[in-house]
Amino acid sequence: MFTSLAGRSVVVTGGSKGIGRGIATVFARAGARVLVTGRDEESLAKACAEIGGDTTFLIADVSSREDCDRMAATAVERHGGIDVLCANAGIFPAARLDAMTPADLDTVMATNLNGTVFAVQACLDALTASGRGRIVVTSSITGPHTGYPGWSHYGASKAAQLGFVRTAALELAPRGITINAVLPGNIATEGLDGLGEDYLTAMAASVPQKRLGGVADIGNAALFFATEEASYITGQSLVVDGGQVLPESLQALEEI
Template identity: 65%
Template sequence: MFSSLAGRSVIVTGGSRGIGKGIARVFADAGASVLIVGRDLDAARATADEIGANAFAADIATPDGCRRMAEAAIERHGGIDVLCANAGIFPDRKLADLTEADVDEVFGTNVKGTIFAVQACTSALAASGHGRVVLTSSITGPITGYPGWSHYGASKAAQLGFLRTAALELAPAKITVNAVLPGNVLTEGLVDLGQDYLRTMEASIPLGRLGAVEEIGNTCLFLATDEAAYITGQTIVVDGGQTLPESLDAIVTG
């Protein structure tokens, strides 16, 4: 039995849809006071109304946006106990066609957004006495690759490089920093890639299905508990076994 997270202040960046929405829902269902942060206030409000949370609009790719986000959480919830740095984008672009603007866009949200969000929340996380940072990385980049996502994969690997040193620097303040690495999870973005992609991905997963957003949220919830206080600088792969087989021939079918 884990300790309750009821009443704790949680920020979920990119919480309007997809994995972020699943994370926000899991924390809200656990009784936490959740602030959903996104660029589109209407979308953030719609999700917040649906799950019983608060919404805030900010561009987390900028230090000012992250500072205002932290201030809003402190004003509305009295502090910050958990930061789920989840916001991420994955526009498809083959390496030969990548532009500087493409790379800047992805690294702006995925890497700078992670760093600035943690930086802005550090003081409040330290004051909470049980500060938790959970990053949403990916198996793509740190473990696997996929054509068209070289810039995305590089950004997700960069998050883990940041994580390890951040965990060291924030440990004296009793703040833990960990990451979840989702495999293929059924989200709006994945559906947009088409049914052929979905079928191919399902066939490559030993458990035979795509993940649910709440399954990523449950892992984040665990890392935010008091029972996970001795875990920091670590990564948890949540992929249904996708990274295990050497080839499709290695997948056992019933």
């Protein structure tokens, strides 16, 4: 049995939908006080109403250091501090190399990489004051382990997050803060709506378990990293993908 996280203060960036909403839901059900951030007020309000518990929202763009500072201040004001930061906000627009513009690259890096760094920087003092600060970064198997045409900038940002996590772990250890990353594989989210049954079937076929993961699978991994029992784990990454990165060839999947 893990130590209860009831009453802990948790910030989830990009928490209005998809994996972020799944993370926020898992923490809320564990009794945490959750602040979710995002850029769309309607989506945030709907998410908070459906998540329930002590869940509130703040409109904030993680690519802005000022917005991240305001996010941290709001969490401290509402919850009395910050115990856990789930740096989840991310975007994944497609752009192949022969058409990718400097703006395309800058936009992805600003949210996925800079936004992660800014969120961590903004929450550092509160996480230190907690005495049990936890940071969980949502990376991806795309970049660190796999590639996909059109996502070279996305993959680069996700691999960069892991480089950040490793060195940040060293700097944050004296503060009593751990930082780890969760790397989702194919997860069923709203982002897949409209892609069609054939596409989803093909995605599931690439996974040894023959199914897509759920957002709660990522939320549960984040929850574990936030527990007292995970206090001696830092600078690490956990792949949550149903075994997707394991087969060395399509034939290996066919032999299952």
